Amino acid sequence: MKKEFMIHGSILCLILGSGVYMFYLMRGNIQTQMIVGISTTLAYICWGIIHHMMVGNLHKKIVIEYMLIGVIALVLMLTLSL
Amino acid sequence: MMDIRVTYMKLVRLLYHFIVPRESNNHRAKALHHDALFAYALLFMVFNLGLRVIHDTVPDVLGYATDIRVEQLLQDTNAKRAEKGLSQLVLSSSLSQAAADKADDMFTNNYWAHNSPAGKTPWDFIVQSGYSYTIAGENLAKNFQTSSGVTEAWMNSQTHKDNIIKPGYREVGFAVVNGTLLGEETTLVVQMFGTSSGQVAAIRQVEAKELVVKPIDVIPAESSLGVSAPSVRQTPLINIKILSREVAFIFIGLLMGIMAIDAYVISRRGVVRLVGHNVAHIVFLASMLAGSMFMLRGALG
Numbered sequence: 574m575k576k577e578f579m580i581h582g583s584i585l586c587l588i589l590g591s592g593v594y595m596f597y598l599m600r601g602n603i604q605t606q607m608i609v610g611i612s613t614t615l616a617y618i619c620w621g622i623i624h625h626m627m628v629g630n631l632h633k634k635i636v637i638e639y640m641l642i643g644v645i646a647l648v649l650m651l652t653l654s655l
Numbered sequence: 656m657m658d659i660r661v662t663y664m665k666l667v668r669l670l671y672h673f674i675v676p677r678e679s680n681n682h683r684a685k686a687l688h689h690d691a692l693f694a695y696a697l698l699f700m701v702f703n704l705g706l707r708v709i710h711d712t713v714p715d716v717l718g719y720a721t722d723i724r725v726e727q728l729l730q731d732t733n734a735k736r737a738e739k740g741l742s743q744l745v746l747s748s749s750l751s752q753a754a755a756d757k758a759d760d761m762f763t764n765n766y767w768a769h770n771s772p773a774g775k776t777p778w779d780f781i782v783q784s785g786y787s788y789t790i791a792g793e794n795l796a797k798n799f800q801t802s803s804g805v806t807e808a809w810m811n812s813q814t815h816k817d818n819i820i821k822p823g824y825r826e827v828g829f830a831v832v833n834g835t836l837l838g839e840e841t842t843l844v845v846q847m848f849g850t851s852s853g854q855v856a857a858i859r860q861v862e863a864k865e866l867v868v869k870p871i872d873v874i875p876a877e878s879s880l881g882v883s884a885p886s887v888r889q890t891p892l893i894n895i896k897i898l899s900r901e902v903a904f905i906f907i908g909l910l911m912g913i914m915a916i917d918a919y920v921i922s923r924r925g926v927v928r929l930v931g932h933n934v935a936h937i938v939f940l941a942s943m944l945a946g947s948m949f950m951l952r953g954a955l956g
Contacts, residue, residue, distance in 0.1 A: 620935075624932075624935075638930060645940075652703045654947070
């Protein structure tokens, strides 16, 4: 179980690390950065769903929670891009 | 006295209900329930739209604070050259015109590059302005708030620095223009370097950032220090960038803090519940915040 969490955590770090790096690479091009932000958010939601499915506790409530957190992150990104 | 105490206790209980997982909130901080998360998203959207509408309606009240002046850019550029013992650049009206034309072309054709989508190079603008160059270069910057910020960023980038401290240059021109570029309100700075001579044909060597011709005896083109190149100075009552950044940081900081408290309390109590991973949410939000920081920075070209 612990090993499984380690693997899942590493994958999440890889997804998010790549996202931040892409933000950095695309600096100066706000439209591409928006696409990077949306892609990272979608990847995070997918990660959450797959992770909970593999752990065996996937529920509609959890999917909604990940989606809401994703929406908050996107709105935050839009606000910071002002 | 008793009333105050009762009210105080009620407030504390309410605060606990919102922040700490307990029986009253089904072992999940109320501030992290779905309805609360939905409310945050909605409130932030309204805040975001409100800022945009107010900015469009009254930009003097809520806008972008910018103070980029050509005189200051020239002074800073020459200061950097002086540090290297190089000659001072003279402001050229032709190069400033070329820079202004380039900026206008960038806004009109909506691109952020040295060469236009139609294949127009910086050198085309320089020639078009009537400046006969033997050696020339171009630096671009956008979204900076101060003149010194622009020059410092250029100095931190090797290719742009190379232009600033190139011994062969004698003249410089600037354009500082506000407009919308790639869907973003932008203050664009174009810096054109040059050395003019109508004398000897030279060997041209095109590099990524500049077109270089082996320096020869140089006769400076007609130039003046008193060219009235446009500058951008805006001081709105409220700086939209600072306001949006502070509100976003405070909100996300509080949200992540509540998530951390929630995760800590639940792990200590060993409660089993069906929710997402707070730690993953915190890492995700922190990553998005870190990524968004690169949206605040000025860019060079």
